[in-house]
Amino acid sequence: MSDDRDAAGHVEEWSERDRALIKAARRMAARHMVREGDGFKLSKHDPADIGAFVDGGHPLISEALTGKDGLKAATKELLAEGVRILSRMQDMLYAQNRWSLLLVFQAMDAAGKDGAIKHVMSGINPQGCSVHSFKAPSAEELDHDFMWRCTRLAPRRGMIGIFNRSYYEEVLVVRVHREYLAKQQLPHELVTDAIWDERFKDIRSYERYMARNGTIVRKFFLNVSRDEQRKRFLERIDDPAKNWKFSAGDVAERAHWDEYMRVYEDMIRSTATEHAPWSVVPADNKWYTRLVVAATIVDALASVDLHYPSLDAAGRAKLADARAQLMAE
Ligand code: ATP
Ligand code: MG
Secondary structure (H helix, E strand, C coil), X not given: CCCCECCCCCECCCCHHHHHHHHHHHHHHHHCEECCCCCCCHHHCCCXXXXXXXXCCCCCCCCCCCHHHHXXXXXXXXXXXXXXXXXXXHHHHHHHCCCEEEEEEEECCCCCHHHHHHHHCCXXXXXXXXXXXXXXXXXXHHCCCCCHHHHCCCCCCCCEEEEECCHHHHHCHHHHCHHHHHCCCCCHHHCCCCHHHHHHXXXXXHHHHHHHCCEEEEEEEEECCHHHHHHHHHHHHHCHHHHHHCCHHHHHHHHHHHHHHHHXXXXXXXXXXXXXXXXXEXXXXXXXXXXXXXXXXXXHHHCCCCCCCCCCHHHHHHHHHHHHHHHHC
16 A cells, blocks of 8 residues: 555645645735735725736746746646646545635626636536526525525535625625615615625624634635726627627626725725635736636635545554455455
């Protein structure tokens, strides 16, 4: 039996290259992570930032590469390696069946949520992962508390759950369009000016509760600029294969851009915490967005003690027994 176990009896999991990648991923994740909401200013976050590469370079990318195009090509490989590491981490998460990971994605239209989810999760075992998209709520959903439709779909132990939009819409689109709140059938006396702060408080409590129960919570705001959104909308209109992604209402929603930015900022201020941080991911360059998202998920999984379930001496003896029986056949 191969026995590359460490002192605790765990299988030795990572090569040196892997460990370097994980370290670099964690550094990249930290750069864009907001763990303390107080004083958060969205205007300080540039949607076109590719800073993790520019400031002092990047240990895993050759210095010979200059310019955005070179970086873009090089990061493709880096993303592939990141996905390979992620898929191994997911395998351990699943085997261990203790922790779960909840990933929440929020963004303006065309910021690249779908693409990021698709690329980053491409190497992941579908059995260990679920993706849920939350659109305008149904009549049944409106007849429940605002978190109900999401909380019932939270990931089981060992699983990665992805929310493509989430209960955060309740402090975003519902705040920008107050008429949606009126549809929620809340008792009148409960709808006061304090409602957004109350929702923030409830969300913080829920996420702390999840963390205390073994769910790692990570939240992504894909920060696209208004200009880049315009470009992407035009692409969707001009490319027949992308027409389906476009709806006329999306353009009308741009009129509320500043208001959206204000509520996003307030949301991050009010709900970025140590145990459920927001990542403000620059989203004007898709290749960079995907890399930061992958890095942040690697960071999240690296923050807990992930390993394949280990066997004690008695368990190993049983294995040896079983092996002997099989060999004797
Ligand atoms: P996406 O825009 O995420 O790529 P999509 O365009 O396919 O997806 P839409 O049909 O636009 O999906 O559904 C998402 C819309 O539903 C968004 O405009 C969002 O603001 C809205 N929505 C989500 N949750 C709520 C909610 N709780 N109340 C009202 N509207 C909501
Ligand atoms: Mg949409």
